[in-house]
Amino acid sequence: MKIILLTLCLGLAVLGQEQYESANDNFDISEVLTNERLLNAYAKCLLNKGPCTPEVKQVKDKLPEALATRCAKCTDKQKQMGKQLAQEVKKNHPEIWKQLVSMYDPQGKYQQAWQDFLKEN
Template sequence: MKIVILTLCLATAILAQEKYDAVDDDFDISEVLQNDRLLNSYAKCLLDKGPCTPEVKKVKDKLPEALATRCAKCTDKQKQIGKKLAQEVKNKRPELWKELVAHYDPDGKYQDAFQDYLKP
């Protein structure tokens, strides 16, 4: 019985580690989307055209893996934030969206998965 409990505890610990940190889940994406200066600054970081804040650097570092794994390690809140950000940028700043897609998916290998992700 002790082995079963120990195994369950270990499995739970491993599964918990397989998600990205939820520390930034309280991030207010609306503030970024309503502030062109802030959005442009974040975009420059993501596109390797400018400096990064520590928060955006975390996203930038994890973005290639998140795209490749369909955000398998993202928390529900991170998925919600990412979806809102992607939809807003795609609809309201198509030129920026094209730059981001060209930078992070130059071969178009994530397009089908991403279109599924963006569906309402």
């Protein structure tokens, strides 16, 4: 479950055969984490409460699969960014985190898998 905010920055395009596209792997996630306006805009998109940029819309479309597979098609860089984003948002923006969890994992079926994912190196 904690991969939710990975999707904020990755701008994943079309699903690949083996992995998601790595076109945006060099994205600077610190920009999102230090910009409240940007973080809130991305969160609103993911929560169906605001407009989406094309990149975040693509990510939003891939989110259910990424959650169900513990990001199996994510590149190593995407996994790293996802872990950082999830940890930061959960810690510093708990209300956004609660809303995302409520929307994307209302039954809590991904919780343990994502806790394990976040502990992996």
